[in-house]
Amino acid sequence: MLPLGFLGATLVLCHGVSSLGIRDSPPRATLKNGTYEGLHVSSYNQDLFLGIPYAQPPVGDLRLRNPLSLNESFDVKQAVEYAPSCYGYGNSDAWPYVLSEDCLTLNVIRPAGQQNGSKLPVAVWIHGGGYVMDYSANGVYNLSFIVQKSVEIQKPMIAVSLDYRLSAWGFLASDEILSHGVANLGLKDQYLALRFIKENIAAFGGDPEKITIWGETYGRDDGLFRGVIAESAFEPSHANNLTLPNERYANLSAAVGCSDASDTLDCLRKVPTDVLDSAIAKIVPTTSFYPVLLAQGTFAKVPLLIGSNSDEGTTFSPSGINTDEDFTQSVLSDGPDENNTAIISSLYPDIPSVGIPVSYHAWYNHGVPSYAFQFDSLLPNSPAYLGTGHFQEIAYVFYNIEGEGYESDQVPFKDATEGMLKLADLMSRMWISFVVDQDPNNHGISDIPEWPVYNNSLGYASEFYFNTESPRAQLDNYRLEGTTFINAIQETQYGR
Ligand SMILES: *[C@@H]1O[C@H](CO)[C@@H](O)[C@H](O)[C@H]1NC(C)=O
Ligand SMILES: *[C@@H]1O[C@H](CO)[C@@H](O)[C@H](O)[C@H]1NC(C)=O
Ligand SMILES: *[C@@H]1O[C@H](CO)[C@@H](O)[C@H](O)[C@H]1NC(C)=O
Ligand SMILES: *[C@@H]1O[C@H](CO)[C@@H](O)[C@H](O)[C@H]1NC(C)=O
Ligand SMILES: *[C@@H]1O[C@H](CO)[C@@H](O)[C@H](O)[C@H]1NC(C)=O
Ligand SMILES: *[C@@H]1O[C@H](CO)[C@@H](O)[C@H](O)[C@H]1NC(C)=O
Ligand SMILES: *[C@@H]1O[C@H](CO)[C@@H](O)[C@H](O)[C@H]1NC(C)=O
Numbered sequence: 001m002l003p004l005g006f007l008g009a010t011l012v013l014c015h016g017v018s019s020l021g022i023r024d025s026p027p028r029a030t031l032k033n034g035t036y037e038g039l040h041v042s043s044y045n046q047d048l049f050l051g052i053p054y055a056q057p058p059v060g061d062l063r064l065r066n067p068l069s070l071n072e073s074f075d076v077k078q079a080v081e082y083a084p085s086c087y088g089y090g091n092s093d094a095w096p097y098v099l100s101e102d103c104l105t106l107n108v109i110r111p112a113g114q115q116n117g118s119k120l121p122v123a124v125w126i127h128g129g130g131y132v133m134d135y136s137a138n139g140v141y142n143l144s145f146i147v148q149k150s151v152e153i154q155k156p157m158i159a160v161s162l163d164y165r166l167s168a169w170g171f172l173a174s175d176e177i178l179s180h181g182v183a184n185l186g187l188k189d190q191y192l193a194l195r196f197i198k199e200n201i202a203a204f205g206g207d208p209e210k211i212t213i214w215g216e217t218y219g220r221d222d223g224l225f226r227g228v229i230a231e232s233a234f235e236p237s238h239a240n241n242l243t244l245p246n247e248r249y250a251n252l253s254a255a256v257g258c259s260d261a262s263d264t265l266d267c268l269r270k271v272p273t274d275v276l277d278s279a280i281a282k283i284v285p286t287t288s289f290y291p292v293l294l295a296q297g298t299f300a301k302v303p304l305l306i307g308s309n310s311d312e313g314t315t316f317s318p319s320g321i322n323t324d325e326d327f328t329q330s331v332l333s334d335g336p337d338e339n340n341t342a343i344i345s346s347l348y349p350d351i352p353s354v355g356i357p358v359s360y361h362a363w364y365n366h367g368v369p370s371y372a373f374q375f376d377s378l379l380p381n382s383p384a385y386l387g388t389g390h391f392q393e394i395a396y397v398f399y400n401i402e403g404e405g406y407e408s409d410q411v412p413f414k415d416a417t418e419g420m421l422k423l424a425d426l427m428s429r430m431w432i433s434f435v436v437d438q439d440p441n442n443h444g445i446s447d448i449p450e451w452p453v454y455n456n457s458l459g460y461a462s463e464f465y466f467n468t469e470s471p472r473a474q475l476d477n478y479r480l481e482g483t484t485f486i487n488a489i490q491e492t493q494y495g496r
């Protein structure tokens with residue numbers, strides 16, 4: 001069964017005129033608000049709809065406000081290039097980008113020839129970057145490869161990516177912000193985008209009942225999606241109280257001349273974009289934005305594919321820790337009291353060879369089929385001290401064999417071994433299989449051991465261990481004692 005390509009196959013482009021001499025029309029999709037004309041990419045036989053707004057632009061008086069859904073209709077609009085990305089700090093320069101406050105858009109990549117009624121499963125990629133950087137148009141997140149693979153393995157799917165507000169634009173916190181109900185704007189953007197996708201994806205040929213969100217985030221279960229893929233779902237620390245956020249808010253207000261305003265928030269809305277941008281860049285360290293406390297137990301009760309990389313912790317760990325005392329101070333500064341810090345220090349002794357992974361034992365018990373993984377494969381040119389750190393699995397899962405978006409000396413598969421290429425093939429197929437069938441095992445490669453559902457009834461379970469030699473299931477009991485302890489004190493000590 002290959003329900004695609006009928007329309008696409010006729011699009012043999014020759015200066016916009018097909019071989020039959022009939023003028024080709026660009027791909028179209030008619031949404032609630034109007035019709036978008038996308039871009040046909042013949043090399044992948046895909047239709048791209050790029051830069052589609054999913055919210056009113058958060059500019060002018062809508063800055064630092066909850067995102068508003070679209071309320072205007074139109075006839076036909078173009079969706080043929082990526083829109084500017086949200087202001088962020090620390091982006092790689094390996095790929096060109098344009099930043100703007102007007103950035104709440106999404107992109108739809110579909111196998112050519114789909115239309116309302118095709119009902120393909122949908123994967124929604126929500127990029128990471130610690131809530132301070134990165135953007136969906138980044139070449140490293142090129143969705144053409146995984147969509148093409150989905151077609152090749154006869155599990156065609158649609159992929160969507162989206163941008164949301166970052167750093168102070170999306171995650172400013174303070175008493176002022178909380179009392180006006182405008183905290184966590186970046187997450188609210190994501191949520192509104194998911195609602196937009198639910199309402200409109202059928203028009204592109206997607207099935208609104210088969211949406212999987214894929215990224216580094218969780219969501220509330222409002223029936224907006226049926227599955228979650230969480231890579232590196234890891235939040236090392238965030239504010240325990242508003243002391244620091246308030247100070248940062250005050251510093252930012254002062255820097256742009258808003259300190260004495262009777263309504264600082266209103267004043268911040270009136271500051272010219274470039275002035276606010278440079279103040280944020282100067283005042284606000286790039287690693288200091290996290291959502292303000294979200295209530296416990298609001299995880300969506302949908303099938304979950306979740307995992308981390310063997311040394312996931314290293315990328316985010318504070319550096320410059322050379323003594324046990326440094327380590328103790330660092331743990332203390334995240335929230336735990338002295339007694340618990342002592343216990344954590346003894347559970348995580350200074351033995352670099354055991355790595356700093358992240359684990360999720362406590363999060364699986366929500367009664368839906370979940371699949372856990374650990375990824376353990378070094379990319380060339382990754383600094384040795386990072387090990388298999390954060391972000392390393394991205395090129396594999398995206399099947400980005402071309403190295404799109406990477407610095408030329410960091411192209412992940414440049415001198416790839418056979419094992420690396422096979423691993424990328426397997427991982428991308430498993431991700432597709434999860435999106436399409438809610439089970440990663442229908443990948444179509446023989447001789448791969450079963451990836452079992454995570455079953456926590458014994459206190460730990462099996463996870464899939466991705467490595468280039470022999471990908472397989474293994475017991476997820478790595479540092480069980482330590483992670484169980486940290487999970488047990490999450491609420492009292494870390495406030496989450
Ligand atoms: C525009 O689209 C949004 C999102 O699908 C929808 O909620 C809204 O009702 C639409 N409004 C109009 C006027 O078409
Ligand atoms: C859309 O919403 C904005 C913000 O609330 C409002 O200013 C504008 O008048 C609305 N437009 C329509 C057509 O309702
Ligand atoms: C992915 O990269 C290829 C090659 O550069 C390009 O043709 C294609 O349009 C890109 N796809 C997306 C979704 O950006
Ligand atoms: C898809 O087509 C059906 C009828 O076949 C129609 O009811 C529905 O509104 C269409 N959906 C979209 C998003 O265009
Ligand atoms: C807030 O957290 C900081 C550490 O980030 C701590 O020093 C301070 O005592 C805390 N304040 C309150 C009121 O708990
Ligand atoms: C706020 O500014 C003061 C004075 O420059 C500085 O000492 C302090 O570290 C800043 N606080 C934050 C949270 O950035
Ligand atoms: C830490 O442990 C000591 C000895 O058990 C106890 O007296 C003290 O109350 C504990 N402190 C906290 C903050 O729990």
Ligand SMILES: *[C@@H]1O[C@H](CO)[C@@H](O)[C@H](O)[C@H]1NC(C)=O
Binds near residue numbers: 453455456457
């Ligand atoms: C989990 O394992 C236990 C003990 O082996 C078994 O009784 C139970 O049925 C399993 N649950 C699932 C969902 O597979």
